[in-house]
Amino acid sequence: MTELRGFYTLWLREVKRYFRDKVRIVSSFFQPFLWLVIFGTGFRFSGQIGELNYQEYLFPGIIGQALLFTSMFMGISVIWDKEFGFMKEILVAPISRVTIFLGKMIGDSTDAALQGTIIFLVAALIGIKVDPLTYFAALPVMLLITFGLVSIGLTIASFMRSLESFGVIQSFINLPLFFLSGALFPLTNPGIPEWLQTASKANPLTYGVDALRTIILGEAWQPLQALHVNLAVLGAFDVIMIIIGTWAFTRMK
């Protein structure tokens, strides 16, 4: 019972902090707007992907990108809490490290999924057709994508002391995962070197983006994997990352 309330408290804290950060919310409207309007429109007139125009193709990819960047960035709250001392208050409380990790992780995932939600709004705003039902089908998938990614961010942050070094490590991870996920362009076309295709297959985000496209684009999209395969891969990735993250939190001082 104490564990459950501890979990809820930590979850709520992350969500409240998200809603209080007005700058972040405004910027999270702005970024996908740029991607979809400028980048998306530009490429729309440069080529077609299957039956889709590029903007339609890009939209689920930009959700994937937002989930990736936001999730990884969330680790910063751990460094922040260490630096400003609140971590001590949490660590000395009579709740288990598993609860601490899960509370923070699911709170951060909720924030990241909210960020994904904003992209749906932006898309609707600029005239991409989205069915509200599609959003509700995509939401659980978005969460499934964020659990593992947030866990990576939290794990890395639990080893770090400074915001700067966390930033550096992040850019080493974020961009490769992003470029190799098929968010911006397909990595399965004939002629693409074998090693790039393999790297893309090893990237969990590839499965997330593919699942999102399957749900959002429906018939028009030719999936790389069946939806249930994508979900299974994401689930396995989450479980592994959560185990590692919990371990990292257990040894954190």
Added chain:
Amino acid sequence: MNKVIETFKLTRMFNELTAVDHLDISVEAGEIFGLLGPNGAGKTTTISMLCTILKPTSGTAKVNGFDIVKESRQVRKSIGIVFQDPSIDDRMTGRENLFMHANLYGVPLSEQKSRIDNVLKLVELEDRADDLMRTYSGGMRRRLELARGLIHYPKVLFLDEPTLGLDPQTRDHVWKYIRELKENHDITIVLTTHYMDEADKLCDRIAIMDYGKIIALDTPAKLKETLEGDVVIIKANNLETLSALITEKLGLQNARIINGTVEVTMKNGKSMLPRIVEVATQNNIFVESIALREPNLEDVFLYYTGRTIRADSSRERHGFLAIARRRIK
């Protein structure tokens, strides 16, 4: 009396530095136990180990009968702590910080509101309770941290420099509340301080700590009695010669120069005053003034260590940084 805390050769090293050195102390149920010592003495390190956030290098301790290394979970259930360094979430309001704490420590839902209202009243922050804590002043943040440490009625409450940076009036309130807490809720309190008056007025027993070791442990009154006598303070024009003369001619060993005076502790201070003046005059030293007072804990510290508690030492920097950091935030 049963022991609520007992340490067994508790030791913590940071590289070659021994911050806490084979500590053996015990704290009895219901007492206010003070750890008094200069910056870097090892007070915070000791408390951190007792609260299970720092692992001992060797040795161990029992808190409430639970081993701090093997049963850290049970230990954490029965303690509360107010850290020396800041530990609030300043993006949340004061009240939110208190509710988070109540939930993390399993305070029954039905009691949360009333306890939180109580402690807010205590530290006089009712008006500001719903403001984000980043808008609080340093002293207000400290008061909220104190309030937070008091809402879950722990069996043992650790207070690390509880009144650092508070104004005298708030300090009085806090002292009063700490005493009430002990009396009404059966809470054992361990506090660290380097304020002599705080230790003297508040603590049932005091351990004087220096370089990781306990150098004296007793009630404030008994500690002062060990000095057996009075402190004589002499203002004169040639302090070095005078203190040498006092040792040489009067056989008093502990004459020392402090703040432009010679201080010396002795039995029967009153009857010695004329002799001191006599020795000085005979050696052409002009005595400007001479005074007598009862020994305080500062003298006790000096007696045991040969230094004043605020004496310069390389270890001091750590403490200053901690204070400076608090100011910046």
